[in-house]
Amino acid sequence: DAGVIQSPRHEVTEMGQEVTLRCKPISGHNSLFWYRQTMMRGLELLIYFNNNVPIDDSGMPEDRFSAKMPNASFSTLKIQPSEPRDSAVYFCASSLVGEGNQPQHFGDGTRLSIL
Amino acid sequence: KQEVTQIPAALSVPEGENLVLNCSFTDSAIYNLQWFRQDPGKGLTSLLLIQSSQREQTSGRLNASLDKSSGRSTLYIAASQPGDSATYLCAVRRPDNSKLTFGKGITLSVRP
Numbered sequence: 001d002a003g004v005i006q007s008p009r010h011e012v013t014e015m016g017q018e019v020t021l022r023c024k025p026i027s028g029h030n031s032l033f034w035y036r037q038t039m040m041r042g043l044e045l046l047i048y049f050n051n052n053v054p055i056d057d058s059g060m061p062e063d064r065f066s067a068k069m070p071n072a073s074f075s076t077l078k079i080q081p082s083e084p085r086d087s088a089v090y091f092c093a094s095s096l097v098g099e100g101n102q103p104q105h106f107g108d109g110t111r112l113s114i115l
Numbered sequence: 116k117q118e119v120t121q122i123p124a125a126l127s128v129p130e131g132e133n134l135v136l137n138c139s140f141t142d143s144a145i146y147n148l149q150w151f152r153q154d155p156g157k158g159l160t161s162l163l164l165i166q167s168s169q170r171e172q173t174s175g176r177l178n179a180s181l182d183k184s185s186g187r188s189t190l191y192i193a194a195s196q197p198g199d200s201a202t203y204l205c206a207v208r209r210p211d212n213s214k215l216t217f218g219k220g221i222t223l224s225v226r227p
Contacts, residue, residue, distance in 0.1 A: 004158070031213055033215075042218070042219035042220065043159075043204065043219075044217075045214055045216075055213075091158055093158075104159075104161065106151075106158030106159040106160070109157075
């Protein structure tokens with residue numbers, strides 16, 4: 001039973017470069033969440049989708065960040081241009097919302113380092 | 116704005132001890148509360164989910180309680196083992212959408 005799959009697991013790049021993080025949610029789940037985790041701020045929700053539609057993007061830091069969900073089995077989080085302060089672990093999670101209380105299932109994250 | 120606090124940030128106990136991890140939240144209007152476990156370099160694993168109408172949930176050696184009126188939850192771990200060493204996070208969900216607000220977690224170390 002495959003869980004949430006994220007790629008890459010690690011990304012190191014220089015500031016100014018474009019970064020694309022990828023996520024494949026659990027099949028059958030209708031909601032997808034992008035989080036960022038840092039020591040200082042903990043785990044923060046960036047954006048979440050329900051049935052491929054962005055519902056709440058109030059956590060997206062600024063215009064440099066964008067997220068898409070072209071279909072139910074794939075989502076991307078893009079940072080362009082990247083900055084050193086974007087260094088963090090980015091998690092994707094999915095759940096089945098609307099049919100009782102279903103927990104969110106997390107991927108193993110992408111550790112991003114911007115030099 | 117909902118705020119979730121977990122104190123202390125770190126805890127070290129000897130193996131076999133029963134322990135309680137605390138979580139507090141500022142807005143009692145929640146839909147549910149979840150406890151997660153995070154191992155180093157890994158994502159979060161859901162341990163227990165308590166509905167707003169429930170008082171507690173149990174799974175094996177874990178028991179989570181919820182007191183909405185006082186804005187508190189506790190995670191009780193019985194007979195702790197070195198394999199319980201991890202970071203434990205609590206998160207609350209708002210009634211109007213799926214958004215979870217997380218605490219910063221408690222890093223637990225169980226010494227053999």
